[in-house]
Amino acid sequence: MSLRPVHVVGGGLAGSEAAWQIAQAGVPVVLHEMRPVRGTDAHQSDRLAELVCSNSFRADDWAGNVVGLLHAEMRRLGSLIMAAGDAHQVPAGGALAVDREGFSQAVTERLEAHRRVTIVREEVAGLPDRSWDSVIVATGPLTSPALTEAILGLTGEGQLSFFDAIAPIVHLESIDFDVAWRQSRYDKEGPGGDAAAYINCPMDKAQYEAFIDALLDGPKAEFKEWENVPYFDGCLPIEVMAERGRETLRHGPMKPVGLTNPHNPTVKAYAIVQLRQDNALGTLFNMVGFQTKLKHGAQVEVFRTIPGLEGAEFARLGGLHRNTFINSPRLLDVQLRLKADPRLRFAGQVTGVEGYVESAAVGLLAGRFAAAERRGHTLAAPPPTTALGALIGHITGGHIEGGKFQPMNINYGLLPPMEAPRHGADGQRIPVKERGRAKKRLMSERALHDLDAWLAGPVKAAAE
Ligand SMILES: Cc1cc2nc3c(=O)[nH]c(=O)nc-3n(C[C@H](O)[C@H](O)[C@H](O)COP(=O)(O)OP(=O)(O)OC[C@H]3O[C@@H](n4cnc5c(N)ncnc54)[C@H](O)[C@@H]3O)c2cc1C
Numbered sequence: 001m002s003l004r005p006v007h008v009v010g011g012g013l014a015g016s017e018a019a020w021q022i023a024q025a026g027v028p029v030v031l032h033e034m035r036p037v038r039g040t041d042a043h044q045s046d047r048l049a050e051l052v053c054s055n056s057f058r059a060d061d062w063a064g065n066v067v068g069l070l071h072a073e074m075r076r077l078g079s080l081i082m083a084a085g086d087a088h089q090v091p092a093g094g095a096l097a098v099d100r101e102g103f104s105q106a107v108t109e110r111l112e113a114h115r116r117v118t119i120v121r122e123e124v125a126g127l128p129d130r131s132w133d134s135v136i137v138a139t140g141p142l143t144s145p146a147l148t149e150a151i152l153g154l155t156g157e158g159q160l161s162f163f164d165a166i167a168p169i170v171h172l173e174s175i176d177f178d179v180a181w182r183q184s185r186y187d188k189e190g191p192g193g194d195a196a197a198y199i200n201c202p203m204d205k206a207q208y209e210a211f212i213d214a215l216l217d218g219p220k221a222e223f224k225e226w227e228n229v230p231y232f233d234g235c236l237p238i239e240v241m242a243e244r245g246r247e248t249l250r251h252g253p254m255k256p257v258g259l260t261n262p263h264n265p266t267v268k269a270y271a272i273v274q275l276r277q278d279n280a281l282g283t284l285f286n287m288v289g290f291q292t293k294l295k296h297g298a299q300v301e302v303f304r305t306i307p308g309l310e311g312a313e314f315a316r317l318g319g320l321h322r323n324t325f326i327n328s329p330r331l332l333d334v335q336l337r338l339k340a341d342p343r344l345r346f347a348g349q350v351t352g353v354e355g356y357v358e359s360a361a362v363g364l365l366a367g368r369f370a371a372a373e374r375r376g377h378t379l380a381a382p383p384p385t386t387a388l389g390a391l392i393g394h395i396t397g398g399h400i401e402g403g404k405f406q407p408m409n410i411n412y413g414l415l416p417p418m419e420a421p422r423h424g425a426d427g428q429r430i431p432v433k434e435r436g437r438a439k440k441r442l443m444s445e446r447a448l449h450d451l452d453a454w455l456a457g458p459v460k461a462a463a464e
Helices: 013-024 066-076 080-087 100-113 145-155 205-217 238-243 296-303 356-374 387-398 432-456
Strands: 006-009 029-033 056-059 095-098 117-121 135-137 160-166 169-171 198-203 271-277 284-287 314-316 319-326 341-346
Touching: 006 013, 006 356, 013 029, 013 080, 013 100, 013 117, 013 356, 056 066, 056 356, 066 080, 066 356, 066 387, 066 432, 080 095, 080 100, 080 356, 095 100, 100 117, 135 356, 145 160, 145 319, 198 205, 205 238, 205 271, 205 296, 296 314, 341 356, 356 387, 387 432
Parallel strands: 006 029, 006 135, 029 117, 135 341
Antiparallel strands: 056 095, 160 319, 169 284, 169 314, 198 271, 271 284
């Protein structure tokens, strides 16, 4: 029986991986890439899977770094992006960095050579043709304006973002609760009945003044000319607020009212930094109102001067970028299909993941889902204990109700937590400072074990 093709729009990191997975599953695929007919502001060539900036896929250590774990999972699933990356790596210590031209040339050649892949160089300048009954939209952060307009028509205003304005996100376990405390302003109950939704970090006057100086003096990242990111008054970078007056933050996101420090109840804090839960698991908290263009190194340095955050580990740092992404938790089902038009799947950065590897990972899953569907099956998503499952969980449901959905790199905070082990497999006590690494190893081992079980498991029939 000849199968109808799946159409993939966008031959970047996600689209190339999706097309490969579909073809490898025995299903024909048509990959529509607009370059070189139409360019973007960042791409330079007509190659597929072009790396628009750094040449790094980040750490390659599966046991101690979650991006390395994602690499390992993708390799197990026959990822083209990982195979081409491995074949074209350049020396980079513990990171997987690649020869960018060799890498994307390899991806292009392997897709061009695949008998089930047809590559069409054209812009899909509106909603995909109605006759395409299975489509993966993987057009990335620089989706062409005509397609963006069409997506906006489907999703509605407010469900498609053109910029990410991200406040730093901190791992809960790295916050010092001998200094910080949980309380909502005026003990106000939220809809879930929780009156202690926020984590509060107090500052005295000297700490606040030093913090403002550090914000004003810290090095800032520049916008690229084409990014032309506008500042919205509700979402100003924290250093821009500080520039407007030294007291602005104390009357804005850092106002010290309606809160009592249980560690020091008689002393009123001069300013208070608040953190709010960021994921459904409750392992990650974002710094409220702290979106910033400070350079990453400066963010770590300055934000670790905040009392209670001296040992903060950041799941992601703040930023403000041009980025096109949809409100996936609301718009997509667990199969990455648009609820309003299920023939369309989304993949890559446009779904609200961030990074080359994460974009390719979502492409990999979208491709497998689409191929299984074409064959009359439903492929369940990988378990949430895997890096792949955690990513898809984040974009289709892991984000908390009411919170503003913002793009995210993979991080251990997206996986269900485990206790740090006190003893090794040999029964020996693990020194305290090595327990964090031992915990990451356990989580990574659990992930690969669960991924293998998922791979070996049955594909659920669509009728079930
Ligand atoms: C300037 C910039 C720098 C970045 N730097 C990094 C970095 O250093 N490291 C990192 O990990 N991540 C980085 N990212 C984030 C992100 O990981 C990459 O953008 C990544 O390439 C996203 O993969 P993708 O497949 O979703 O999109 P892309 O790789 O951008 O692929 C999308 C493809 O779709 C095509 N396309 C767009 N619209 C249409 C259309 N209507 N019809 C047909 N084709 C279309 C584009 O030409 C492109 O080839 C950066 C992003 C930007 C914008």
